[in-house]
Amino acid sequence: MIKRDCLTTEAALWSRDTGSKVLKQSTESELASKAVAYTMASGSTEPEPAGMLVPKRNCTSAVWEYFGFKRDDVAQSQVLCKTCLGRVSTSRGNTTNLYQHLKTQHKTEYDRCMAKKSSSVLRHMNALQNGTWKSPKQLTHCIAKDMMPVNTVTKPGFNNLVTTLDKRYRMPSRTYFSQTAIPELHMQCRRRVAAELKAVEFFAATTDMWSSRTAEPYQSLTVHYITEDLHLEARSLQTAYFPEDHTGENIAAGLREGLACWDLPEDNLVCITTDNASNMVKAAQLNEWTRLQCFGHRLHLAIGKLLP
Numbered sequence: 223m224i225k226r227d228c229l230t231t232e233a234a235l236w237s238r239d240t241g242s243k244v245l246k247q248s249t250e251s252e253l254a255s256k257a258v259a260y261t262m263a264s265g266s267t268e269p270e271p272a273g274m275l276v277p278k279r280n281c282t283s284a285v286w287e288y289f290g291f292k293r294d295d296v297a298q299s300q301v302l303c304k305t306c307l308g309r310v311s312t313s314r315g316n317t318t319n320l321y322q323h324l325k326t327q328h329k330t331e332y333d334r335c336m337a338k339k340s341s342s343v344l345r346h347m348n349a350l351q352n353g354t355w356k357s358p359k360q361l362t363h364c365i366a367k368d369m370m371p372v373n374t375v376t377k378p379g380f381n382n383l384v385t386t387l388d389k390r391y392r393m394p395s396r397t398y399f400s401q402t403a404i405p406e407l408h409m410q411c412r413r414r415v416a417a418e419l420k421a422v423e424f425f426a427a428t429t430d431m432w433s434s435r436t437a438e439p440y441q442s443l444t445v446h447y448i449t450e451d452l453h454l455e456a457r458s459l460q461t462a463y464f465p466e467d468h469t470g471e472n473i474a475a476g477l478r479e480g481l482a483c484w485d486l487p488e489d490n491l492v493c494i495t496t497d498n499a500s501n502m503v504k505a506a507q508l509n510e511w512t513r514l515q516c517f518g519h520r521l522h523l524a525i526g527k528l529l530p
């Protein structure tokens with residue numbers, strides 16, 4: 223099976239970075255001892271784990287209430303969950319992995335956070351009904367589908383184009399798109415893909431490691447399956463931020479988390495297609511998954527060797 227470009231499918235547009243890269247997952251019984259260990263290590267006498275962490279600076283999203291940083295982490299580089307003290311990988315201010323962590327690890331906190339979030343969505347809905355602005359749905363879709371920078375909506379040329387098409391249009395703020403409209407669209411798309419996957423029994427997967435233009439590392443995960451009416455489908459589930467060392471062990475764990483995140487049972491994974499990198503081969507071995515070598519990758523290597 224030839225590896226697909228994971229960023230070309232629609233699902234990829236909405237599902238990028240959704241993988242919850244939880245480095246430490248704890249059972250309830252582990253939490254108390256972890257909190258004690260943390261207290262001892264940091265010299266703090268506060269008994270509450272949440273009290274040990276300092277909040278993120280300059281944040282607007284409600285989800286940050288559930289995460290913080292160690293006091294000595296001045297650069298605020300390592301996000302810690304206030305509930306389990308587990309480390310959560312996230313790309314700068316991106317909150318997708320934070321929501322994902324709450325959703326998969328702390329249902330009560332997640333529900334509380336989403337209730338707060340939906341009340342802010344309600345405010346936006348009221349604004350819509352009051353005619354403060356016209357529905358920005360298509361514009362949100364356009365930003366996501368074409369992977370446009372969100373600040374496009376602040377550019378004078380773009381605003382000029384939009385008001386030429388419709389003089390009455392009031393452009394919502396950039397923050398509205400980045401913090402409300404696009405995350406909502408992402409959740410909608412995620413729910414739709416998750417519902418599709420519920421009907422899938424057996425599936426194959428492809429994965430690879432990628433780097434963004436700013437050299438940030440990502441791990442992609444795509445699944446392939448045949449529908450009841452015999453159509454071959456592929457869904458690029460996630461391109462998750464992957465700052466850990468690219469060892470076989472870490473890659474194996476990342477892939478297992480990826481499948482778990484989408485409720486896909488490992489036992490129903492028929493095979494996984496990867497390149498021939500030794501860490502990928504090892505990851506498949508560690509997970510005891512059947513691995514197929516990527517034909518496209520091998521063809522590319524063969525042509526490269528033949529050409530002078």
Ligand SMILES: [Zn+2]
Pocket residue numbers: 303304305306307308323327328
């Ligand atoms: Zn947690």
